[in-house]
């Protein structure tokens with residue numbers, strides 16, 4: 001039962017809620033039922049069928065509609081007199097600036113990605129509005145509280161980068177099923193169906209290794225008038241047969257590893273069975289391209305079954321055929337998505353065949369989908385618990401009771417007999433460049449690295465700035481934004497192609513750069529240190545950013561088992 005003071009704080013609060021997905025639906029319902037009267041929801045997405053099992057404010061008839069707007073209407077259905085505003089928009093849109101954030105008493109996040117979280121963290125800091133941040137992964141969850149100058153900000157602790165794998169593990173020496181999935185998704189699928197102009201940084205043996213001609217054709221291109229079945233078998237034999245044989249010729253590679261075995265389609269699937277697929281295919285009609293399914297056309301029903309090598313081969317050939325016949329227009333622009341049934345079928349089958357070749361155990365479509373979409377299947381109850389905790393922390397903040405706020409971890413197994421583990425919020429990290437404005441340093445080869453590389457890999461990817469301005473002393477090296485003169489834009493474009501040491505104001509060892517993002521009201525200094533060599537595997541950016549180290553007060557959080565060991569592919573996904 002809320003005290004009078006609590007009830008009043010809740011009633012008067014103006015709350016910004018970002019994200020109306022798994023956590024967001026629970027949160028909005030709990031806020032409304034706890035007496036909150038003024039809520040603004042921002043969510044950029046529309047409702048998908050796969051959301052319906054846990055995002056309980058949505059129904060089948062809402063599929064395709066704005067999550068923010070439908071969530072609003074659903075809650076107004078049982079709390080008609082409260083004030084809910086809904087924006088179907090990206091929280092990074094310019095309208096959600098510092099002024100916008102300032103109108104709220106607290107910001108509550110139910111997001112699922114680092115980029116948006118970083119943006120909300122920065123805007124909340126700039127507007128001096130407390131933030132309650134949250135996330136779940138399956139049975140695990142956490143709620144953290146961020147109050148400027150009193151607690152750490154969301155970025156005080158560096159977040160693990162999405163798991164990446166050495167290129168050679170993916171292209172040549174997979175040892176886990178996830179390596180086969182990455183190969184099938186980022187390499188084979190992208191090569192066959194994606195944008196041909198996009199650089200695929202995974203090396204693909206696209207020339208037929210059996211051909212001696214210098215201008216050997218790209219085997220992945222379909223020949224004119226080539227029968228889809230023949231084309232599929234040619235690709236199959238190339239990637240699972242020829243390429244494996246070519247790899248086997250490199251004896252050194254296999255000294256301490258199990259040798260893979262080449263697989264050819266005719267050995268797995270005699271032509272007769274293929275005719276059978278053709279017949280089934282003819283009976284099959286489609287309205288919605290996303291409902292095209294090789295499983296349906298082959299009569300395989302259970303996504304939890306692990307298919308045999310024969311079944312995987314049939315699915316692979318059938319899905320390729322269906323892409324060519326039913327979704328031809330999309331070929332060349334397809335990007336893998338976990339909700340695209342045919343794409344998941346293709347990737348599952350390709351990953352399984354590769355796994356069979358390398359002696360790795362095969363997996364069901366259900367499991368492969370989880371791995372390929374970097375997802376752990378969401379648990380509705382975890383989302384509900386986390387939403388409840390968000391409201392509890394928000395209520396303390398609204399009563400100015402920050403000292404009693406807690407960071408809470410929801411664990412999968414009890415620790416000291418507790419499933420919910422509350423700890424005191426950590427202090428701001430003095431070396432955090434976001435909330436403590438601490439300077440950073442960058443080791444870089446100033447004679448090799450272009451300004452473009454620095455902007456893309458450091459300023460945007462690592463520092464999360466969207467509209468950066470880069471200054472050396474009082475001279476501007478680069479700037480993005482509206483209203484720039486044409487000449488200025490041309491100058492900046494030219495600068496992007498120059499290496500750092502050859503910029504109009506040279507960036508060399510000892511240079512101090514200032515980077516600003518006006519939208520985020522964020523500024524940081526970076527000291528440059530020239531370094532000749534970088535380790536390609538460990539430092540693939542060819543640059544090393546430091547200075548933004550872990551806070552010494554964050555020991556507890558590091559000991560909390562946030563990720564299961566067997567899920568190394570999984571990021572902190574926050575469903």
Ligand SMILES: Nc1ncnc2c1ncn2[C@@H]1O[C@H](COP(=O)(O)OP(=O)(O)OP(=O)(O)O)[C@@H](O)[C@H]1O
Nearest residue numbers: 019020021022043044045090091111112116574575
């Ligand atoms: N930049 C952003 N601006 C606004 N909303 C965002 C932004 N980034 C993510 N979101 C929203 O955050 C919500 C996160 O919810 P959730 O993790 O349940 O994801 P989902 O897409 O609904 O489900 P799943 O990914 O499991 O299919 C989504 O509804 C998504 O649209």
Ligand SMILES: [Zn+2]
Nearest residue numbers: 153156432435
């Ligand atoms: Zn910080």
